[in-house]
Amino acid sequence: MVKVTYVAHDGARVTVEAEPGESVMQAALSNDVEGIIGECGGAMMCATCHCYVDEAWEVGAGARAEGEEDMLEGAASEVTGRSRLSCQIKLAPELDGLVVHLPEEQL
Amino acid sequence: MALAPRDETITLAQLTADPYPIYRRLRSESPVLRVAAVGRTLLTKASLTKAVKDDPELFSSNDPATPMRPAFRAHTLMRKDGAEHMAERTAIAPALTPKRIQADWGPLYEKLAEEYISRLPRGGTVDLFKALCGPLAARILAHILGIPEATDDEMQRWSQALIDGAGNFGWAPEPFAASDRANDEMDALLERLRPLRIAEPDGSAYSVMLTAENPVPPSQIAATIKIAIGGGINEPRDALATALFGLLDNPGQLAEVKAQDAWGKAFEEAIRWVAPIQVSSRLVTRDTELGGCEIPAGDTVMTVQASACRDEELYENGEEFFVFRKKNPHQAFGNGPHHCAGAHVARRTVGKIILPMLFDRFPDMRLATREDVQWRGFGFRGPVNLPVALN
Numbered sequence: 001m002v003k004v005t006y007v008a009h010d011g012a013r014v015t016v017e018a019e020p021g022e023s024v025m026q027a028a029l030s031n032d033v034e035g036i037i038g039e040c041g042g043a044m045m046c047a048t049c050h051c052y053v054d055e056a057w058e059v060g061a062g063a064r065a066e067g068e069e070d071m072l073e074g075a076a077s078e079v080t081g082r083s084r085l086s087c088q089i090k091l092a093p094e095l096d097g098l099v100v101h102l103p104e105e106q107l
Numbered sequence: 108m109a110l111a112p113r114d115e116t117i118t119l120a121q122l123t124a125d126p127y128p129i130y131r132r133l134r135s136e137s138p139v140l141r142v143a144a145v146g147r148t149l150l151t152k153a154s155l156t157k158a159v160k161d162d163p164e165l166f167s168s169n170d171p172a173t174p175m176r177p178a179f180r181a182h183t184l185m186r187k188d189g190a191e192h193m194a195e196r197t198a199i200a201p202a203l204t205p206k207r208i209q210a211d212w213g214p215l216y217e218k219l220a221e222e223y224i225s226r227l228p229r230g231g232t233v234d235l236f237k238a239l240c241g242p243l244a245a246r247i248l249a250h251i252l253g254i255p256e257a258t259d260d261e262m263q264r265w266s267q268a269l270i271d272g273a274g275n276f277g278w279a280p281e282p283f284a285a286s287d288r289a290n291d292e293m294d295a296l297l298e299r300l301r302p303l304r305i306a307e308p309d310g311s312a313y314s315v316m317l318t319a320e321n322p323v324p325p326s327q328i329a330a331t332i333k334i335a336i337g338g339g340i341n342e343p344r345d346a347l348a349t350a351l352f353g354l355l356d357n358p359g360q361l362a363e364v365k366a367q368d369a370w371g372k373a374f375e376e377a378i379r380w381v382a383p384i385q386v387s388s389r390l391v392t393r394d395t396e397l398g399g400c401e402i403p404a405g406d407t408v409m410t411v412q413a414s415a416c417r418d419e420e421l422y423e424n425g426e427e428f429f430v431f432r433k434k435n436p437h438q439a440f441g442n443g444p445h446h447c448a449g450a451h452v453a454r455r456t457v458g459k460i461i462l463p464m465l466f467d468r469f470p471d472m473r474l475a476t477r478e479d480v481q482w483r484g485f486g487f488r489g490p491v492n493l494p495v496a497l498n
């Protein structure tokens with residue numbers, strides 16, 4: 001299992017255990033983490049799974065997928081250098097302990 | 108494993124009048140069902156509809172043999188998969204982002220909403236469906252798309268003609284004659300406006316697609332504009348009418364929505380409760396299995412998102428309009444690669460601008476007679492009238 005911590009916009013932290021291979025978006029949905037909607041189911045079409053990768057994990061979480069940059073343009077909240085679509089971050093053992101921050105709004 | 112059971116009792120007339128009691132029964136008795144009257148395998152559980160739309164390789168949108176092609180005189184992005192779909196989708200996306208809508212267009216939409224709302228007559232009963240929902244949705248879309256030269260009536264007529272043509276599974280001649288006329292008119296307008304939208308880029312969908320670094324072919328630009336006309340007027344119109352009905356019919360919830368400024372939630376609940384696009388079709392590319400039934404390659408499955416949106420597995424009292432649900436993971440905008448390209452536009456215009464403004468200007472409006480409101484539709488659904496007393 002891989003641990004992921006989601007930090008809500010108001011600072012509240014939730015840590016969940018996810019299966020390797022799941023995306024950060026799926027892990028949030030299957031554990032009822034609020035603040036990630038993932039409406040398109042990971043097809044990179046909705047940008048309602050926007051998150052900011054914690055500074056410490058910037059490199060570990062990998063680069064943006066092809067097309068991710070364009071779709072991030074569709075995010076409702078501010079997009080920064082650490083913005084990712086959480087459906088495009090696949091969990092692997094190396095990401096155990098990953099921390100992501102959630103934006104103010106997704107819609 | 109056996110094929111899905113087949114039903115010969117459900118009629119299109121029943122589905123058009125009120126499909127919900129039927130869907131409720133199907134969810135518990137046979138969530139995978141070949142319905143003779145529709146000629147499709149209907150899927151009525153949320154887990155099934157989502158699984159199908161999330162897997163475009165197994166369940167393809169690419170079905171050139173539907174009436175959509177003659178209706179739009181094109182093979183459109185809605186009926187393509189993979190890279191081809193992606194290219195056309197990426198072309199229009201920059202015009203429909205929340206930032207574009209909020210920062211660049213927000214003030215214009217506010218002004219349009221203000222204009223259409225302030226011309227509503229006070230002191231009598233008004234059919235808001237006709238007087239407001241349709242025309243305002245048409246006007247806003249005309250600006251987003253970059254064709255504000257089209258009138259509200261033209262936009263609404265084109266939209267209806269495209270929808271009727273695309274749903275013409277009986278291949279009757281009249282609907283195609285009407286969609287042909289609409290296509291001629293739209294093509295002429297697009298042709299006339301093209302040099303203008305290139306000379307002065309204005310961030311509208313037409314302009315953005317025309318002036319892209321690597322533009323998609325002109326025929327596909329026109330096809331995508333037409334998809335947005337067909338899919339971008341009736342749906343926000345019906346969503347607005349449904350939200351108004353839900354709120355006016357539940358004054359307690361309306362008061363709470365006002366108090367909490369929860370208009371966005373009210374919009375989400377309206378489209379969950381009565382999804383403006385109730386069903387979609389997908390072509391099965393390989394023999395497979397769904398809900399314990401054999402599904403052969405070549406079959407066409409119909410995802411009934413209207414039913415998924417009321418699935419007991421996700422919702423308590425799903426048959427009721429209740430804004431303050433803890434969670435509302437509805438599928439009214441679809442999911443997977445064809446997830447609605449206009450979701451942000453609809454959410455922001457209807458949920459954040461029009462609903463609050465209307466209740467601000469007419470705080471005492473009420474349904475004239477609840478029983479007079481008529482609902483209709485199998486593929487697309489909403490009230491067809493909304494008599495409201497304005498003062």
Ligand code: HEM
Nearest residue numbers: 184185339342343346383384387440441445447448449453
């Ligand atoms: C409440 C309002 C709306 C609802 C409920 C809605 C619903 C949907 C649904 C369910 C689909 C997916 C169809 C499928 O899976 O085959 C879709 C696709 C689409 N919608 Fe919307 N829609 C709305 C408003 C709009 C608006 C305002 C626009 C235009 C600005 C728009 C443009 C599109 C386009 C272009 C597609 C095709 C996307 C693709 O195939 O990639 N929609 N819509």
Ligand code: FES
Nearest residue numbers: 038042044047087
């Ligand atoms: S879930 Fe839609 S873009 Fe990530």
